[in-house]
Amino acid sequence: MPDIDTDILIVGAGGAGMYAALSAVRNGAERVLLADKSLVGRGGATVMAQMTVAAALAEEGEDDPDLHLADTLEAGRGLCVEPLAGALCEDAPARIHEMEEWRVGWARRDTGRIAQVTAPGHSRPRCCYVDFLNTGPAVAATLRRRVAQVSAIRRVSNLTVTDLVTSGGEIAGAVGLDLSEGRAVTIAAEAVIIATGGLTRLYRRSSASANMGGDGYALALGAGAELIDMEFVQFFPIGHLAPRLVGMDPIMWDPFRYKLGGRLLDGAGNEFLARYGSDEAGAYTTPRDIATYAITKEVAAGRDSPHGGVYLSFEHVPHTALEAAFGPVIDRLARHGIDLTKAPIEVSPIAHYHMGGIAVDTRMASRVPGLYAAGEAAGGANGANRLSGNAIPEALAFGERAGRFAAAYAAGRRPVAWPRDLDAVGRIAKAAEGRRGVAAAAELLEGLRAVMQEDVGPFRDAAGLSRALARLRDMRAELPALAIAPGRACNPALADWFELRAGLVAAEAVAVAALARSESRGAHQRDDFPATDPAWARNQRVAMAIDGAVAVV
């Protein structure tokens, strides 16, 4: 008998997972288990987002979901799965208004209307926010409060789901590990919603929290689902690199740069963008992909700053102008000992968001009956490049849909027979025994991040991708021999091992898709195929074979 019996298991309790839980109960589910590796509502990506949320509320003038969709499709470089992108844009206003009813506190104009600003890539002011740089934390806190009031939602923190369980090709539940107690847990569920976010933590330089290691993708592949658009990892060109800064969004320099005109300088203090065909001439309009390319090439040529990036300088901007534009942030920077008028900061491209994910329809259903996905874990809506501000509406809109359709699916079903021979539980127990091996997973996780950064980063070529794939497959083969420190309760070595096992699968999915796509488009740039090829205006899917091999299908 499984330890827990539930209608719907939701894996991951960020914005998408929490919204899915609320929606499932609203649509008739009586027992929802909301599980998170970290603490419910405090891990994941939602809580990290300080910036804006796109929705066609038309508070600042004419707007509608079709116009939002047009901008989303344009940003996606011809690859958005249009019905999914349409669902995101169509549902976003209702979700934003619902969050307001739940008192999230969107910033408002003096007129009382919700404030909307024009973020890059949008044709009109469409992006709302919560003051001050508090959008994500406010969204997470609001959902956390709602979830806590619903008795049908059982919250479990520190539970990592390691494998999904299927029976006759349909979802039967999952197995996992209670990290605090070190206990294997079996969960019977009619439906499972994966809301684990993306995979940016697989990169050495990222804006990710610890939980964005791609585990949801590995779960889905293992259960028989397909992934889509895995090669598209969005890198933010001028992520914060140094001096060390805590408690501020590492992507915060973008508005600084376009409002105040920050200058990008190489390690010797020389401007370099002009050498890459972008003569800004004070306009600071270099597109993100060109900025990322230029910085990557400068660093590769040895013209980098001390920490391996380039300089971003505001030394030419008067203190009064800095104060006027970003007063509270300038004060916070001062507390970190950073004075933008005195010295440049160092920046570098950092992995920020993953466009790819689990292939789903507009019900958020994968091809495996009973398996759903929501938020960043679901792929397709954003194509080859995500429009700024679309991540949180995606979490909310897709969470609502996943909860609604999973509840409908679960309602009409008898429980699937729980398979008696459940090898996964045995594997967890065995892995927990305390094994002496040559290396520890913690060390290999660092190796994995280095491989992804160097060879599967924003700029790729066949040689690098092939090298990465060989290394990833070697590491996967090493898994059974890795050392695991003894002890069950709160054993980080055990958690590392499962994180590495899932991360390697997700990484391989990115690398195989990137190697197959012999063109450059959006976030996928091939040094050996620099042009966009119209014949490649199609999505790739990745699946896992019985023997565990990950390949494009």
Next chain:
Amino acid sequence: MTTLTACLRVRRGTADDPPRYDEFAVPFEDGATVLDALMWVRARRDPSLAIRYSCINANVCKECTMAIDGRVAYACTTRLTAGAAMVLEPLPGKRVLRDLVADTRPPREKL
């Protein structure tokens, strides 16, 4: 170039174990945090060291709360200091699960 180091003195074991402290010399860089140093120790010196964190950079998850030199603080916002060892212990007043991890899960979020 001189490599400056910092030193961490870390309480190890579970609530049932006799008190034991391990010392780790870690690289020091201006601005580095206690959490940076602990992550470095886990990857390069002792993967069995139990710590808890989620957001790493944002100071929003509050999971890395512990006692640092006897005062309750976040490892992610506390700057590393060179020189005398910094003493790290789990958050007082909660059940110690292992090393620097105290059981901070809300009671209703346990299995």
